[in-house]
Amino acid sequence: CVVITSISFPSEPDTITLLASLVHSANGGEGGARKERVKMNVKKLPQSFTGTGDLIAALLLAWFQRGADLKTVVEYATATVQAVLSKTLQASDGSVRSRELQLIASRDQIANPQVPDSLRAERLP
Numbered sequence: 001c002v003v004i005t006s007i008s009f010p011s012e013p014d015t016i017t018l019l020a021s022l023v024h025s026a027n028g029g030e031g032g033a034r035k036e037r038v039k040m041n042v043k044k045l046p047q048s049f050t051g052t053g054d055l056i057a058a059l060l061l062a063w064f065q066r067g068a069d070l071k072t073v074v075e076y077a078t079a080t081v082q083a084v085l086s087k088t089l090q091a092s093d094g095s096v097r098s099r100e101l102q103l104i105a106s107r108d109q110i111a112n113p114q115v116p117d118s119l120r121a122e123r124l125p
Contacts, residue, residue, distance in 0.1 A: 001064070003074070005056055016042045018078065022070045036070040037124035040078060045085055047092070051101050056081050074121045076113040083109035
């Protein structure tokens, strides 16, 4: 599985694009591979954060371990990161220290992600 999480295009300066691709091999890798590809656009937030790459990597792994398909994994992981960042922004007083990811405060969103329509991934051919 390959996931690129922070693609920015000059034509869409307020958007981050995420691309993910996964190949499922059949019969232990002997032909018949099935491919999944998805794309998602996410609105940029007005602040930068540290640790979001580690967070999304952990979430992607966790949802794959639960047996979810690529589209669901990407949607759950991205929705969770966005929920954590939203809580972090709410708690922020503008200082660097206050931008620490609010993981404990977001534990319910981490365990049970709610995917808004704006964070639905598009399946690609």
